Amino acid sequence: MSKPKFAMYWSGSCGGCEIAVINIHEKILDVDANFDIAFWPVAMDAKVKDVEALEDGAILLTLWNGSIRNEENEHMAHLLRKKSKILVAFGSCATEGCIPGLANLSPMQEIFDVAYHTISTDNPNNIHPQTVTKVPEGEITIPALKDRVHTLAQVVDVDYYMPGCPPESHQIAAVIDLVIQVLEGKAQLPPKGSVIGAGNSTVCEECTRKRNVKMIKAFHRIQEIAPADPELCLLEQGIPCNGPATRSGCNARCPAVGAQCIGCYGPAEGVIDYGARLVTAFASVIDANEPEEIERILDGIPDPTGQFYRFNLADSLFRAGSSAFKKNGH
Amino acid sequence: MSEQFEPTIIGFTCNWCSYRAADMAGTARMKYAPNVRLIRLMCSGRLDPTFIMKALASGADGVLITGCHPGECHYLEQNYKALRRYLLLRRVLKGMGIAPERVKLIWASAAEGVKLTNEINTFVEEIRALGPLGWNKKLAGNGHKIEEPVMEEVAA
Numbered sequence: 055m056s057k058p059k060f061a062m063y064w065s066g067s068c069g070g071c072e073i074a075v076i077n078i079h080e081k082i083l084d085v086d087a088n089f090d091i092a093f094w095p096v097a098m099d100a101k102v103k104d105v106e107a108l109e110d111g112a113i114l115l116t117l118w119n120g121s122i123r124n125e126e127n128e129h130m131a132h133l134l135r136k137k138s139k140i141l142v143a144f145g146s147c148a149t150e151g152c153i154p155g156l157a158n159l160s161p162m163q164e165i166f167d168v169a170y171h172t173i174s175t176d177n178p179n180n181i182h183p184q185t186v187t188k189v190p191e192g193e194i195t196i197p198a199l200k201d202r203v204h205t206l207a208q209v210v211d212v213d214y215y216m217p218g219c220p221p222e223s224h225q226i227a228a229v230i231d232l233v234i235q236v237l238e239g240k241a242q243l244p245p246k247g248s249v250i251g252a253g254n255s256t257v258c259e260e261c262t263r264k265r266n267v268k269m270i271k272a273f274h275r276i277q278e279i280a281p282a283d284p285e286l287c288l289l290e291q292g293i294p295c296n297g298p299a300t301r302s303g304c305n306a307r308c309p310a311v312g313a314q315c316i317g318c319y320g321p322a323e324g325v326i327d328y329g330a331r332l333v334t335a336f337a338s339v340i341d342a343n344e345p346e347e348i349e350r351i352l353d354g355i356p357d358p359t360g361q362f363y364r365f366n367l368a369d370s371l372f373r374a375g376s377s378a379f380k381k382n383g384h
Numbered sequence: 385m386s387e388q389f390e391p392t393i394i395g396f397t398c399n400w401c402s403y404r405a406a407d408m409a410g411t412a413r414m415k416y417a418p419n420v421r422l423i424r425l426m427c428s429g430r431l432d433p434t435f436i437m438k439a440l441a442s443g444a445d446g447v448l449i450t451g452c453h454p455g456e457c458h459y460l461e462q463n464y465k466a467l468r469r470y471l472l473l474r475r476v477l478k479g480m481g482i483a484p485e486r487v488k489l490i491w492a493s494a495a496e497g498v499k500l501t502n503e504i505n506t507f508v509e510e511i512r513a514l515g516p517l518g519w520n521k522k523l524a525g526n527g528h529k530i531e532e533p534v535m536e537e538v539a540a
Contacts, residue, residue: 159480159481326434327433327434327437327438329437330432330436331433333469333472333473333476334432334433334469336472337465337468337469337471337472338465338468340468342468343461343464343467345467348467348468348471349471352471352472352475355472355475357479358472358475358476358479359475359476359478359479359480360479371434371437371438371441372437372440372441372480372482373523375479375480375481376481376482377481379522
């Protein structure tokens, strides 16, 4: 009997998700034992035309990591959606845009200028990438950037979501185990649209730090009050910790070692807008009732938009800052 | 465009004060700009910032939040919570490139029908001066629109 096919693809991402997959150590042999790896550009040599030659739905499981940043990403998303029975948005970039999504706060022109034409860029010939370049042999093309970063689900239908930047290896191993059990008929797949490989609660739920009902008079950056109290809730020490709105599943690794949660596991169950939930959480610990005093305390968060949408901007209710829409003529 | 821009404004009112102020304005036949759509909450402290973001992202040009005067909250101090959220939310909106003036918090007691109508009229003019936000068009213009949740039918 031939083994079911497995694919993993990356688009606008850093490659950390691939490393997290390799970090499952010997469990990767189970993947090889149970699957025929049909397409995984990082790990093996296969061409897009090999995927195009497959029948629709021929790949059982595709893990997609990365945001939809350019036209090629979008094309591949449609292709792999067509060829896959189960498409998983794998990692924060695919589920919510992640760090690449922060580009949605800037207009396209500014992104190009910073990358190619600022004083820190070594570009003596003033090269600016073009989507089409004429050379003696003919035309060569590179994919154009889309106006803004999209999540995978904003472009194609997604079956499951696996959050994390990157997803924790023990969670990846658990999901692979589940899929293998499903193949053996010992387990059932969760309902379509489920978040897999993560908890249903918040990071605070997994965090062992003590919470009192303490209010704060100032926000601090973590290096300003080091060492932070190792027992006490970080937010109650005035350190902007994103735990209250962030999905559990990581065993609260960052707060456990004294670093604030930055929210890489995305919005917790039932949270519609991640940043809005954090606005509520942060506002609730501020110990002031006078507008001037409140403003002074809020000055301690230098970049609230970045703080609350570091990973989630492309999937927030606004999707982007207003300047990202300028190209559309609105 | 010769026609005057008519802003769409969502107003969140508190059951114990500003909603009654609006009621009083109606009973007393005081007139105010029809641009504002009032939604009653039990308290300004019930106002999740998500509501404001959803309103703006779905096509509202401005959001008015009204609550009881400081110290007069029916639930003791929830209006202070609303104030803190409002001040933080304005900073987030600014970072998104949205004028923070599109969201405004005012205090109006149940007796202040006149004050509420004046505040509404002032706010409508302020938003008219800022011009349309049109975020829903921005999103649709990029080949993508906000998904509307499918509402579950519940038997009465």
